[in-house]
Amino acid sequence: xxxxxxxxxxxxxxxxxxxxxxxxxxxxxxxxxxxxxxxxxxxxxxxxxxxxxxxxxxxxxxxxxxxxxxxxxxx
Numbered sequence: 102x103x104x105x106x107x108x109x110x111x112x113x114x115x116x117x118x119x120x121x122x123x124x125x126x127x128x129x130x131x132x133x134x135x136x137x138x139x140x141x142x143x144x145x146x147x148x149x150x151x152x153x154x155x156x157x158x159x160x161x162x163x164x165x166x167x168x169x170x171x172x173x174x175x176x
Contacts, residue, residue: 113125114168126159129155130152130155130156130163134152136148137152
């Protein structure tokens with residue numbers, strides 16, 4: 102079920118352009134942070150781990166995109 106939801110989210114991100122995707126990604130990170138802060142003790146660590154992994158993936162993607170555009174000469 103989580104895999105299906107993830108793919109559906111990625112398809113939605115892909116359809117509306119870069120600005121909308123950035124806004125959704127930012128909102129997703131904020132939602133994960135809020136969930137981690139307000140969740141019960143038994144799920145808090147899992148949500149913190151998910152938040153950390155999400156933020157790391159976003160950072161890695163940003164770095165990779167920057168390297169790609171730097172090498173290709175595109176702004």
